[in-house]
Amino acid sequence: MKNKNIFLVVFFLGGSSLLANGEPTVADAIFAINNTWMLVATFLVFIMHLGFATLESGLTQAKNTVNILFKNMSIIAIGILTYAVCGFSLMYPGEFNGFLGFAGLGVSTGAEGLTPAYNPGYTYWTDFIFQAMFAATAATIVSGAVAERIKLSSFLVFSTIYVALVYPIVGSWTWGGGWLADKNFHDFAGSTLVHSVGGWAALVGAYTLGPRLGKYSRNGKIKPILGHNMPLATIGVFLLWFGWYGFNGGSVLSADPGAVSFVFVTTTLAAAAGVIGAMGTSWIISKKPDLSMILNGSLAGLVGITAGADCISPMYSVVVGLIAGAIVVVAVIQLDKMKIDDPVGAISVHLACGIWGTLAVGIFSTDYQLGTQAIGVGAYALFCFVGANIIFQVIKLVLGLRVSEEEEILGLDIGEHDMESYAGFQIFTVE
Amino acid sequence: MKLIIAIIQPEELPYIKEELLKKEIYKFTVTNAKGQGKEFPVQEVYRGISHEITLLKKVRLEIAVNDEFVEPTVEAITKVAKKDGDKGRGKIFILPIEECIRLRTGETGSTAIG
Numbered sequence: 044m045k046n047k048n049i050f051l052v053v054f055f056l057g058g059s060s061l062l063a064n065g066e067p068t069v070a071d072a073i074f075a076i077n078n079t080w081m082l083v084a085t086f087l088v089f090i091m092h093l094g095f096a097t098l099e100s101g102l103t104q105a106k107n108t109v110n111i112l113f114k115n116m117s118i119i120a121i122g123i124l125t126y127a128v129c130g131f132s133l134m135y136p137g138e139f140n141g142f143l144g145f146a147g148l149g150v151s152t153g154a155e156g157l158t159p160a161y162n163p164g165y166t167y168w169t170d171f172i173f174q175a176m177f178a179a180t181a182a183t184i185v186s187g188a189v190a191e192r193i194k195l196s197s198f199l200v201f202s203t204i205y206v207a208l209v210y211p212i213v214g215s216w217t218w219g220g221g222w223l224a225d226k227n228f229h230d231f232a233g234s235t236l237v238h239s240v241g242g243w244a245a246l247v248g249a250y251t252l253g254p255r256l257g258k259y260s261r262n263g264k265i266k267p268i269l270g271h272n273m274p275l276a277t278i279g280v281f282l283l284w285f286g287w288y289g290f291n292g293g294s295v296l297s298a299d300p301g302a303v304s305f306v307f308v309t310t311t312l313a314a315a316a317g318v319i320g321a322m323g324t325s326w327i328i329s330k331k332p333d334l335s336m337i338l339n340g341s342l343a344g345l346v347g348i349t350a351g352a353d354c355i356s357p358m359y360s361v362v363v364g365l366i367a368g369a370i371v372v373v374a375v376i377q378l379d380k381m382k383i384d385d386p387v388g389a390i391s392v393h394l395a396c397g398i399w400g401t402l403a404v405g406i407f408s409t410d411y412q413l414g415t416q417a418i419g420v421g422a423y424a425l426f427c428f429v430g431a432n433i434i435f436q437v438i439k440l441v442l443g444l445r446v447s448e449e450e451e452i453l454g455l456d457i458g459e460h461d462m463e464s465y466a467g468f469q470i471f472t473v474e
Numbered sequence: 475m476k477l478i479i480a481i482i483q484p485e486e487l488p489y490i491k492e493e494l495l496k497k498e499i500y501k502f503t504v505t506n507a508k509g510q511g512k513e514f515p516v517q518e519v520y521r522g523i524s525h526e527i528t529l530l531k532k533v534r535l536e537i538a539v540n541d542e543f544v545e546p547t548v549e550a551i552t553k554v555a556k557k558d559g560d561k562g563r564g565k566i567f568i569l570p571i572e573e574c575i576r577l578r579t580g581e582t583g584s585t586a587i588g
Contacts, residue, residue: 257488450540452485461518469506473533 080298081173084304087289088176090118090282091468092183098279099187100272102335102387105456106472107191108464114186114195118202122179125207129135130178131171133211135217141222143212164297173293178236180290182206184241187387189248191255191268193450195459197442201434205244209430213240213423228419229411231306232294233401234350235423242394244429245385251435254443256386256451257474265379268386271470273334282339284314288347291352302353309352310345313364317344328372337371343371346396350416351404359402359407366403367396475543475571475587481509481533481564486554487533493550494537501588502537511562532564538571540584 044410096115100108122130127150136144156167165173182202189198214236216223230236257266270276291310295302321340325333347367348360355363374391378384385391401420405413438444445451450458454472482490487504508529515526539547548566557571576586 449485452488462520471504471506472531473484474491 062228069161074163077164077297077299078166079171080303080409081293081296081332083167084289084293085169085173085176087286088173088180088293089119089286089288091180091290092177092285094279094282094284095180095183095187096280097275099190099387099445101272101276101279102187103190104268104454105271105465105470106456108271108456109460109462110195110455111186111190112464113460114190114198115183117199118183118186118206118432118434119179121199121203122182125203126175126178126211127209130163130207131174134174134178134214135170136215136219139215139219139221139464140304141220141225142216144215144221148349149313162296172261177233177290178206178210181210181233181237181241184389184393185236185244185248185388186237188245188385189252190386191455192252192445193248194443194446195455197438197444200438200442201244201248204434205431206211209244209427210240213426215417216422218273223419226415226418227411228415229404229408230297230350230401230419231348231353232291234346234397236421238346238349238393238397239401239420239423241422242392242397243392244431245389246383246394246430247431247435249385249390250383251432251439254382255386257446258384259379259382260282260448264284270335270386276335276338287314287349291349295353301386306352308341308357309348309355309360312357312360313344313352313367314363315344316361317341317347317368317371319343320365321372322368324369324372326456328376335388336375339371339375339392340368342392343396347395347400347403349397350400351408354404354408355409356407359403363400363403363407367399370399475574475584476539476541477538477569477571478537478544478547479567479569480537480551481507481511481532482487482535482551483563484531484533486563487535489554490535490551493553493584494547497543497546497550499537499539499543499547499550502535505534506535507532507534511564538587540587544568 092278093113095111099111099115103111129145129148131150132146136146138144150171152161152167155161158166161167162170182205185202185205186198215221217228217230217236218224242386255268258268259265287310288307291306294304295306297303317340318337319340321343322337325336325340329336344349344364344367347363347370348355351363352360371388371391374395375385378390380457383390390397398420402413402416404411405416435444446455446458480490494500509532510528510530515528516530517524518527519525535551537547548568551566571587572580574586575582576588
């Protein structure tokens with residue numbers, strides 16, 4: 044009984060700073076519900092990092108698994124911390140010229156930041172932490188495309204600069220109320236702002252690094268380098284799908300029942316359609332149903348609907364997902380033909396389908412224009428492509444980008460970390 | 475007919491394979507192995523503790539050849555040079571084969587070795 048009383052007191056005291064006036068109001072309750080959903084969405088997005096870690100591990104070789112996991116673990120840390128130091132302020136600068144603004148170093152708020160006066164959907168802290176999870180997600184997309192041959196130090200430097208500066212600056216153009224927001228460019232949950240931003244860096248990284256040894260031979264033959272753990276890859280995709288309910292559901296920025304439930308449905312339909320789209324496309328092209336393709340397919344559908352989950356109808360969500368599933372398969376095959384080595388299909392999923400999803404908003408929603416969507420796609424393409432190139436080239440000059448040939452053959456686990464992921468197991472590290 | 479067993483450093487396998495293909499040696503078996511040789515124990519660090527690994531990863535290559543292919547095979551393997559003073563490159567053992575049988579056709583002897 045005593046415990047229950049203490050709980051009630053703490054609950055009411057902590058519940059709202061409006062409480063000075065007495066009973067909590069309906070507005071307080073709605074604020075609490077909104078904020079709670081936003082925090083749930085926050086840790087749903089967080090778990091996507093486990094999804095990325097397991098998916099990338101599963102689709103790459105066992106001799107590089109420690110390195111993959113290390114990169115994934117570092118990225119969440121770097122993403123969150125840089126967002127706290129400067130990212131949040133760059134992305135949401137308040138009043139600014141629309142292109143570049145800064146609200147000051149660090150994160151802090153007054154008492155008003157804890158109330159609906161800041162925002163009816165969430166407190167300042169919720170706002171920060173929810174957005175911080177998104178930033179880290181954009182950064183981790185790159186790690187898959189550069190896997191198995193990038194130097195760890197170079198990767199960490201690149202990621203820090205990219206997530207601290209490039210991601211939030213271009214993010215401010217839309218979500219921060221910048222020039223693209225003024226044009227009515229729409230990216231609901233980040234097909235462009237998160238997935239394409241990560242995707243461009245992934246593309247630049249993959250071709251600047253060059254392909255893995257032995258992947259493309261001089262006479263044009265492509266050698267598949269097999270992922271070592273399909274169960275892990277599948278776990279990763281299901282975790283990513285699971286987290287996407289927070290990624291899209293939380294982008295409603297409140298617990299509005301109509302909006303959030305609608306987004307859950309469009310998101311799910313697109314993911315399911317992505318599986319089928321990829322299944323059909325890959326089965327026809329390759330004659331055999333490929334698990335890694337349908338895994339990528341579900342993610343393709345998810346990325347594809349991310350820009351328009353709030354404004355594309357359920358029926359059209361299926362269409363968006365089906366086409367995304369087809370796009371990802373074609374993109375994977377095409378990138379290989381162009382000798383751009385992407386071990387996990389990050390470029391195909393996040394860049395190709397991110398662009399598709401953004402344009403799809405203009406095609407399938409009457410509220411937004413295809414032309415404006417295209418302008419947005421182009422603007423992000425230019426800035427991110429050029430930005431990533433500059434950063435990678437400078438790092439290549441100063442630090443070097445790629446591990447030595449011997450290290451690549453032996454495996455980055457030994458070369459970069461002096462560790463084994465599967466100590467005690469016999470794994471084939473060379474062919 | 476001879477069975478050539480080579481214990482090699484893992485990172486040399488792709489290059490040795492290339493050399494063997496050049497000499498038209500296409501048939502061999504590869505297994506994982508662990509061994510000790512000339513190398514000094516290797517230091518690794520795990521969770522803050524430095525420790526010595528004495529059994530190191532190797533690759534065992536087994537190639538069954540007719541007598542005229544023994545020298546090319548040995549040449550192909552030894553050509554992949556690693557002039558690293560501290561690290562041994564392994565050993566080659568040549569054993570006589572009493573009989574060889576191709577399971578698909580039942581052929582024996584030199585034709586079975588192929």
